[in-house]
Amino acid sequence: AIEADIDTFRTMFLELHPKDQTDVFLHLEESERKRVYESLSPDEFAEVFEGLEVEEQKEIALELNDQYAADVFNNMYADDVANFLAELKQDNVTDILKAMDKEDAADVRELLAYDEETAGSIMTKEFIAIRAEDTVSDVIELLRREGPDAETIYYLYVVDANDRLAGVTSIRDLITSVSTAKIEDIMSTRVVSVNEKTDQEEVAQLIQKYDFLAAPVVSDENVLLGIVTVDDVLDVLEEEATEDLGEITASRGSTDVSLTSFQAAKKRAPWIIMLMFFGLITAEVIGTFEETLETVVLLAAFIPMIMGSAGNTGTQSLAVSVRALATGTIEKRGLSKTILREFATGLMIGVMSGAVIALLLAVFYQDLLLGGVVGISIILSLGVASVIGTTIPLIINKLHLDPAIASGPFITTLNDLISLMIYFSVATSLIQYL
Amino acid sequence: AIEADIDTFRTMFLELHPKDQTDVFLHLEESERKRVYESLSPDEFAEVFEGLEVEEQKEIALELNDQYAADVFNNMYADDVANFLAELKQDNVTDILKAMDKEDAADVRELLAYDEETAGSIMTKEFIAIRAEDTVSDVIELLRREGPDAETIYYLYVVDANDRLAGVTSIRDLITSVSTAKIEDIMSTRVVSVNEKTDQEEVAQLIQKYDFLAAPVVSDENVLLGIVTVDDVLDVLEEEATEDLGEITASRGSTDVSLTSFQAAKKRAPWIIMLMFFGLITAEVIGTFEETLETVVLLAAFIPMIMGSAGNTGTQSLAVSVRALATGTIEKRGLSKTILREFATGLMIGVMSGAVIALLLAVFYQDLLLGGVVGISIILSLGVASVIGTTIPLIINKLHLDPAIASGPFITTLNDLISLMIYFSVATSLIQYL
Structure with a gap:
């Protein structure tokens, strides 16, 4: 009967939107949470975990066994993992990065190296880069394969042989073009990009000004490093508004009602x-x-x-x-x-x-x-x-x-x-x- | 030579991003602006006009002849036109709406009827609605035709015969599905929507919580009326932050540095x-x-x-x-x-x-x-x-x-x-x- 219960719970739980899964999860007792870990795969639990506040993540991470935890991190977006690790002690960070897949860990390490509040620190590494000589049907084929993993597939960034940003096109352009067209013929070469060291508030202003859904982040050599998506910008604006208010009222860092x-x-x-x-x-x-x-x-x-x-x-x-x-x-x-x-x-x-x-x-x-x-x-x-x-x-x-x-x-x-x-x-x- | 000059200007100007076109336009003298109206079609100038602040729009509108102005409004998104008209005197509003295309004017009138700061007042009418019985290839064909006019094509809302919201799918789902699949088989029927009378701040919180790119706005009878896109939400957050600050400092409505x-x-x-x-x-x-x-x-x-x-x-x-x-x-x-x-x-x-x-x-x-x-x-x-x-x-x-x-x-x-x-x-x- 317990088996059946777990199955029913699993089915109902997974039907919810991930953010609602997180809300439900937060209302469970410890024993009930244990059953969640048993019934959900690390891949599935990663979406619940991503929705938690960092303080909550810290507590929950202690309840997971090491292998399960590492697999959860492997299945999260690199920027979310970096966000969490940035708040842990150095020893714990090293342990967790060691337990993760090499490639995923490398992405996270790269993000952790950036100063706080820079474009680099909030960018995601899960973007889709294509080549100018690809055809529209090549790219659509690529999207079919990689689409589910990328954070956004709406903008497609074009890079040259040295990974330098060369152009941009959108899925809207792809759909309205013939399938044999080359990307170089439909792409725009005037790409608005931000440097990895740009302040996050400037990135937010740029995305807001142009009504972008994302902005590419490049190195000094114009190498495409990642993208900042509009949902990250919403969080930045929220954070900056809190900061401004805190400064005006001398209550910086203490407007959080969850403090005692x-x-x-x-x-x-x-x-x-x-x-x-x-x-x-x-x-x-x-x-x-x-x-x-x-x-x-x-x-x-x-x-x-x-x-x-x-x-x-x-x-x-x-x-x-x-x-x-x-x-x-x-x-x-x-x-x-x-x-x-x-x-x-x-x-x-x-x-x-x-x-x-x-x-x-x-x-x-x-x-x-x-x-x-x-x-x-x-x-x-x-x-x-x-x-x-x-x-x-x-x-x-x-x-x-x-x-x-x-x-x-x-x-x-x-x-x-x-x-x-x-x-x-x-x-x-x-x-x-x- | 003047003809050639205008041609050169036109070509260079149109290569800019619309927001940059607006920036350039704002630096022109009145005589130069006149030449812009002559060289750009109403359709092209609509994008420049949309980027202006309402106060600037009021001044510029006086420089346009009636027919050109009406055509500019016909080519703008309904929510942007409503935003502008909301600041004009009733007489002028009536005149402008009369000069516009009937269908476009009806959309604008609908938006103007909403109270300020409600979901209805900030929604856009240019969305793509599809049917559950459509196939993936039907929809892709529709996007090819209508894509360029819609404000966003990334979310596709599914409505029944009475225009009631029945489901949602994304272009990501379309691309990863076979072209003969029916929409009802790939759509999600658990759609998060907002009522037309919901406060804009709540809509912003919802979009922020779920990392949405847009949210559908429905009537009490669940009829799909429009969508609120994430770029509108960015503006709402900006506006609300200004409001909060203004209230805290007794300077509401006067933090605008462009005031004398x-x-x-x-x-x-x-x-x-x-x-x-x-x-x-x-x-x-x-x-x-x-x-x-x-x-x-x-x-x-x-x-x-x-x-x-x-x-x-x-x-x-x-x-x-x-x-x-x-x-x-x-x-x-x-x-x-x-x-x-x-x-x-x-x-x-x-x-x-x-x-x-x-x-x-x-x-x-x-x-x-x-x-x-x-x-x-x-x-x-x-x-x-x-x-x-x-x-x-x-x-x-x-x-x-x-x-x-x-x-x-x-x-x-x-x-x-x-x-x-x-x-x-x-x-x-x-x-x-x-």
Whole structure:
């Protein structure tokens, strides 16, 4: 009866889409998972395994016997294996690569050698390369044989005798051509390709711009090394959006809801504490103006509003910069033009907000001068805040520094400090009239 | 000679990839653009026009004569035409649709009827539908004829006599099957489809999860209406990332660097001014504690630090929520579990930061009690801030309210207010010892 059960399970399970197989698999108990390993071939289980998150893969890999595991890896796409191995200890990586088929292991080793976030590190080696002198029917015959193994068969890359990229054609072109036509007559020789060391975000922008389903990755010598497919690009965009948001909110690497509270707190607390130290500098600045403050205690009441307005304006400018960098529009316009435009925007927002607040204070607090001090401080603070919000991420990007320094809270803290100094300087210089 | 020039230009121009044609076109002067319209057929110019941003399309459309413009629209994909028309005044839309071919105009009208950001509004009508009783060679013959016009030929959707979606097959399956095989024998009947009213972000998540190149869009009666292709999804992800960022930074709709300073200031100033009014509430709150403040002026020095820490922690929590919503992980874990986890995280960060600052103040200001007041305030403020940062976007999302209310600055301003009240309440209750 158990035999029959396993057969029924197997049949039903394999009818599901691989991604749904993964979802079902994740809900099984350990004893049930054992039965999955018994009933599925390594080839079949490879599709389930590919759908798991790396953390889940680590746990599951421990449950597999060595031979079965090696066969699972042999049947996975090289880029998925490399993705998994990149997170393991070097010893384990060596063991696993040794147990795998030589050819498959070589592909994985090649991918592991690339720096993170390069085209090389996300490309797949399972592509179909053809020759210019092949005929359409040759290629269709090849697709019949190799099609099921390739990651995509929609674009066919043409290479010369030295494996250099020479052209591209699509399955659409093949189907609309006569079967005796030569590939060189239907291929396009203007191939858009990316270098193996190109940043993954640039690859994503390229594929997005041209609506490609894949882009070929080449060496400096134009040798075709692999392809990046559009589904990899979707993951890159997701990853980059998370990164951008993490940078803006000083929560990089900790927006994952699967972390425990303590793990998240450990990652986030250092940021908060570091920013708190900057807050102490602010406290010192206010301390130096203690005399002014003792004369007019009411000045303290507007500290949060002025700092808040500068912070908000800076954050808006930061968002403009981050989007411009992500979508590549900054190159089109030039750096100084972008910064000048933001400065002008900040000043204009400052004039509008400053006028409103000065009027309000003059009316409600019956204090024209207090209104003037706050209004002028707002104008100056917002102008400066917008420049800081725009410039810092651009400089960081230009100098290839750690973009975390450009995070929203850092910029806000810096703007806090500057706007506070502007406010107290204006107030102190007019103190005799207040 | 001019004739020859035009011929040379035409030949060179058409050799470029359509997206590059668009780039070149954007750099031309008006007189040069006129020559482009003269030398390219509407069919050829349609590809250039499709690559333009909507704002650019509006300007260029004015330069075309009516018949040429109508022919350009007839040759564009219906979803691109709808995208453009959605931004025009109703009168102009009616005129353009009247000038177009009846059949093409009907497709466009259908798409225009959908709400923004639904699957229906981003789907394309140019897909290939086949029948279960067709043979592989029938379909290949059909692809030869219709392939060039369809937006994608890689997935082939099978419909029954009532146009209801019955199955799916791919060109990969066609090529690896014998030419006499029937489609019903090679198709998969478990088709993942989306309803026409599904939110575009969900469609993107689905395509991303399954690594699809396209997803079929169906009516409530399962009638196949169109398809959403992966390149549309790339644009959706881009758009949603911009939206998320805009919401977090109160700069929605104004991160576009092509806006002038004045346009940007006009869009952003209302947010800053509105937030400034909240700042006035904060000023009022500080005003009510004026007596406490007059007794211990030094308390004012720590206002920015406490507010800043609460603001930063709230922003981190906001980032966690926004990412969880964007990637759909929130459903997996449940609302209350997510909020509880964030509260615990906030408290832990509070305890760590509070302890550090209490110690520092005790050492540097030789004031144990001041350290205690600030430390306790930090713990309480950070706990509350994390709950507010997490909960507000989730509630907004659940109630389908305008997510702008969940923007970072609003949450920060709210946290400012609460942390300030906590701080002064703690300080006032301990004032006799300070």
